[in-house]
Amino acid sequence: MFSHKKELQFHSKPERPDPMYAKKLQEILGGQFGEISVAMQYLFQGWNARGDAKYKDLIMDTGTEELGHIEMISTMIARLLDDAPVNQQEKAAEDPVIGAIMGGMNPHHAIVSGLGAMPENSTGVPWSAGYIVASGNLITDMRANLNAESQGRLQVARLYEMTDDRGVKEMLSFLLARDTMHQNQWIAALKELEETHGVTVPGTVPREWEATDFSYDLINFSEGEESKEGSWTSGKTPDGKGEFGYVQTPEAHGGKQDLKPAPSYMHGAPPSEGK
Amino acid sequence: MFSHKKELQFHSKPERPDPMYAKKLQEILGGQFGEISVAMQYLFQGWNARGDAKYKDLIMDTGTEELGHIEMISTMIARLLDDAPVNQQEKAAEDPVIGAIMGGMNPHHAIVSGLGAMPENSTGVPWSAGYIVASGNLITDMRANLNAESQGRLQVARLYEMTDDRGVKEMLSFLLARDTMHQNQWIAALKELEETHGVTVPGTVPREWEATDFSYDLINFSEGEESKEGSWTSGKTPDGKGEFGYVQTPEAHGGKQDLKPAPSYMHGAPPSEGK
Amino acid sequence: MFSHKKELQFHSKPERPDPMYAKKLQEILGGQFGEISVAMQYLFQGWNARGDAKYKDLIMDTGTEELGHIEMISTMIARLLDDAPVNQQEKAAEDPVIGAIMGGMNPHHAIVSGLGAMPENSTGVPWSAGYIVASGNLITDMRANLNAESQGRLQVARLYEMTDDRGVKEMLSFLLARDTMHQNQWIAALKELEETHGVTVPGTVPREWEATDFSYDLINFSEGEESKEGSWTSGKTPDGKGEFGYVQTPEAHGGKQDLKPAPSYMHGAPPSEGK
Amino acid sequence: MFSHKKELQFHSKPERPDPMYAKKLQEILGGQFGEISVAMQYLFQGWNARGDAKYKDLIMDTGTEELGHIEMISTMIARLLDDAPVNQQEKAAEDPVIGAIMGGMNPHHAIVSGLGAMPENSTGVPWSAGYIVASGNLITDMRANLNAESQGRLQVARLYEMTDDRGVKEMLSFLLARDTMHQNQWIAALKELEETHGVTVPGTVPREWEATDFSYDLINFSEGEESKEGSWTSGKTPDGKGEFGYVQTPEAHGGKQDLKPAPSYMHGAPPSEGK
Amino acid sequence: MFSHKKELQFHSKPERPDPMYAKKLQEILGGQFGEISVAMQYLFQGWNARGDAKYKDLIMDTGTEELGHIEMISTMIARLLDDAPVNQQEKAAEDPVIGAIMGGMNPHHAIVSGLGAMPENSTGVPWSAGYIVASGNLITDMRANLNAESQGRLQVARLYEMTDDRGVKEMLSFLLARDTMHQNQWIAALKELEETHGVTVPGTVPREWEATDFSYDLINFSEGEESKEGSWTSGKTPDGKGEFGYVQTPEAHGGKQDLKPAPSYMHGAPPSEGK
């Protein structure tokens, strides 16, 4: 069960409106690695967690925080849209800057939301739950989380470069900090879990299920041998169970990809007989 | 530039047809973490890589291999669909097993593809490029890759549980092995990169951009303190730059979320005056 | 800013597992009018509300409650999935009921989420933010909300018919009750707003913008005159500004739909010359 | 069965081309509440209507009219695209206005449709049938319809503000008028239906299905009591069956959200034992 | 402008209900090549056609007919859903056939549409305008149309195999016939157009735009030379402008795919220097 407080977790006030930047900021709200994604990803992981109280609580702490981040960024976007020149056709004819803003902002911000944030990314694509993951396996989900916070912080850093507004930069500085924490906490949790369960996910696969001849070799499918120079072609593997190898020339271990003729009730053409 | 060989990388022959299992197998072909996802993710990462020859080659080696895995699983699905009883209404009336197959298989396998694989997941949703990531930052992309191979191997293990067919299990044993390698190689690459660039992504953010007061504290947004027991609330942080802390009671550092009244040209209702 | 309590708003325990019903229940979690939709719709409306404190608070109260409903239904789905017979191929061969469950459950519940809820609807389509609306105009958004709660309660009623499990029915009885409240509250709010601003949205359109000759006539585009018998073809209109009329035979007031020939740089074919 | 007349329902000729406005106009063609949405929503409601001849005919009259509105807006878009400067790179280098148009128009209008309308919204997202609703319950569908016409008219009003072209405004004045009628007719129909069947949808739920203790209380999930001041916290409820109440402090009526440990065949990690 | 007649273009009455077949029939209503696709594709092509009256009229004739086909199939689906056993849990426990129907039908048909057709395909994915094409070039659009009618008729033939219901087969026999006509008419139109404008689309590309050394050779990218045996490796090409050739060994005409190092403001890692 959730409750809501009207104060924001952090300041979210730009120095001045900037409708074109509002469009860009949508990426970290409703994009693949925006705040909706991390909030929903963590909440679903938390709700689906079976046992494991400390991890479940950690995930719920973080997921609930992210709901407040959606709120902060939505607030910032609405404020960046204040006074957007959506009906200043005449001025636009004289002033190319106004014209550029009218043409360059996200049309949804004027037509659909009436100067409010949209649940979509920076190109206007609606957020999709197809972005998130909650697999019931904590190790891999922690990896997903670490990736999400890394991609997210990278995008925040790029957006930081793209504005001179001190108010916007202040909010981004807070997001950079929280993403630092979230990366570090997922790394810490991951370390605990990998120490117990091993680094290869899932750790519960019996050895006899696996075609172990193929478990530790890099195969050179892209001509050129630059990749041979890395730490992944010789020496002990990170899971401690094998030695890395390198296969110079990829080999086909299966037969030709051919299929039985189609039955007539599938109405393929031509019938395969006689070919 | 690519070239194709008609032999498969590994055997892909079931002992017997099983249209209902073919539906399930679509998940690792066209699902969020299926082979289309990893192939496209690695290829886009490789094509977008700027410099860094050994990583780029490693990524291209692996992405090219995954194209061959799409092929293997597509082949297996087509073979599992052989002799699907799509037009045996009369038998179905007598034999509930045939009825169940006719009702339980993916209708696309009969109506749309004519007993071939579909570029979609196990519930019939078409594959979307919204699943993949190629950010131009190698560390976070390696994390995305490690997650993808972990989610993928987890799904293969679950599918392994769900069949008794030795031919299917043999192909899955090969996929388990390759996913073992791919997890280990991404871990190895990640270790190299993190040693040079630090674990917090991106490592290039100047300290003064960040509101460092908030960089290392877990905030207790979900009542109950189970999460306090983890390695993420005290001690040195993995990035080596801070000490973990724990905030018992979340605090709001921003003001109330309120916005300026809407301008009349946005036709909101009611006008905010006088409220 | 949000906080989370680990207790659920209401009981969410089925009498017994039922994986096939878990698939159906996904509709009111991640479907077009499921709990994710109403939570996100209300929160975005609240965040985007400009002024209007009592409406904004009402919306935030309700949006925050709906987050807790996502949690309740997710919990119920996970419990309905307990002991799902995903790897009982042998039993299935003997017992058609087990076979039907293995074939009839959502494959994602086994392969992707590991017996947890998915952010998707009952056919396995991921939730999309394209479902929701927050327009900045409170009257129409209240209408959207009233519709959402009506569609939602209708779906709950249908799902109530589809199970005999008393635990499931108990949770649904709570959702029916809350949807009753939410419908009633949106009706009450709407009444207040319509009294002030009129029933035609937006109430701020100047009369001279509108081709008022066409503002109050039903036009008979579908042959047969059954529709003439309703309260919408004569008498005062609900907005109090006109009289309903009925146009027996639709008239075309615009010219023929024809366009200028395409310019050659668009490479259409055939060139329109000579027409 | 349908038939088509080549004359448009209303004029659809702009004074002059305007490719950037053509992009915006796509919203009311292929957006969430554009003409494709209302046409398809009404037609599916009409086709699925069981009995109820006068409502079914009303819906079919309106759905068929909307097909003609898609046509009018498509025509307008095509005309706004006439002479679009898609290949005037040289002029653009000199004239920033031409440059802005080349950059600011929807690229699909040049590359994909060859100066014709696209079935997509103002950000270029293709129309999705996930937008529409036809539930088989007339009351809630009328609410959906009333919302759709309200959102639609709001968007038309906003677009009216965003152009000075008299031809465009003339077409929009017609759409404003028809949306006035459609809002009024759905209100009239809704009134008839609610009088017979009550305002809480569906009216057919037996009282004993509902946890009526929770049917009429607003619960204060968002701190602050502004919402207490509305007409929804005291007095008779609109359905005439209860009294509104207000719950100051939300209460959790369910136990803790915890789940049984995952079975080993789901390959979760870590196993929950001993946590 | 359109008008509607309540009689159907053809009979649409099954002998008996069949909810599982209703699910399958959704493919030709709301699938990639279903009736919604062809209706919308033709109407958009017609509305966007610039000049060319006889082709435009042909396209509008056909698009308008397809609207009536959506109606016929929707009607059939609704009738196949009559008496669907959605609430017969008790009977299902005894009778595996009823259980199979309850599990095997599309859940939307019960929960969302109340026994009506849905605007979605046979796996429950909503129709998307991303399926259709209206390019402004008549020749290629005729090819798209010919393909759509061919895919559609193929799917109808497969569905014909999958039922014994004479009423359903009768409706399908009509669709087979109309698809025969539509294939033939598009072939006839295409022949006219190709005779004037050539077979390579677009026919307006000046020869000097094209790297003609590569215009007529098949390149052997997939090992094995089976493809050499076709009519596409020697002899005059269908466009009459070249001779087919065959390239045994693919050649790379471009340099290595390498990119400039990323600028620091993109925060890639590692920096490319020194690699």
Place this chain on the structure above:
Amino acid sequence: MFSHKKELQFHSKPERPDPMYAKKLQEILGGQFGEISVAMQYLFQGWNARGDAKYKDLIMDTGTEELGHIEMISTMIARLLDDAPVNQQEKAAEDPVIGAIMGGMNPHHAIVSGLGAMPENSTGVPWSAGYIVASGNLITDMRANLNAESQGRLQVARLYEMTDDRGVKEMLSFLLARDTMHQNQWIAALKELEETHGVTVPGTVPREWEATDFSYDLINFSEGEESKEGSWTSGKTPDGKGEFGYVQTPEAHGGKQDLKPAPSYMHGAPPSEGK
């Protein structure tokens, strides 16, 4: 199984960066008829082909080539993004050209991919497998392929018009050439197949399945008789089995579209009784 060579199939170097053109070029990479579409379409057709070695090989040759085209265009996009002025706010204030570029480029190119190609179209919509087709019927799939190459070449021609960069034009000249070949090869293959199997797909439908009274008539659903002037209203039909006819006035051969009242367990309103 696939292998990769680091050299590109053809040059892919622009004369100078152009971020706004990079956005447009995404259409032929990740749009409906972009290179991802043709690569995936052909590969799935090839993998699903049952028998028919020469066609299968032809399809695999071509699909494998298209993988290399994705690579070429991705490379070009990355190079067009070099030195994109994403953080030059100050210069933009002075120089409208820089401002236009910052506003007019695809925000993903800066925020998400870090100056790399995205798997999406020119409006930023991610590629979807819902675009492609592999039906198991070679004739209709060849028609799909011919259409795809025609739409693709049309889009390349339009993009050729939209740039003055000789490097970009050189790459496009190669794509024009390969699309010429691919159109010609599919026409040749189609001719072979149609000669054997007839032009109406599928050729395997027994005559008695079809309501042949309706197989060869154009029906005049759009008022006006321009369409009567074409080659599709009289004379022998292309399939050689009928004579084209023309129906002046469309006739309804089915009864009224009416349905049985809804059962009470569907909770429709109003109940249909007494209507």
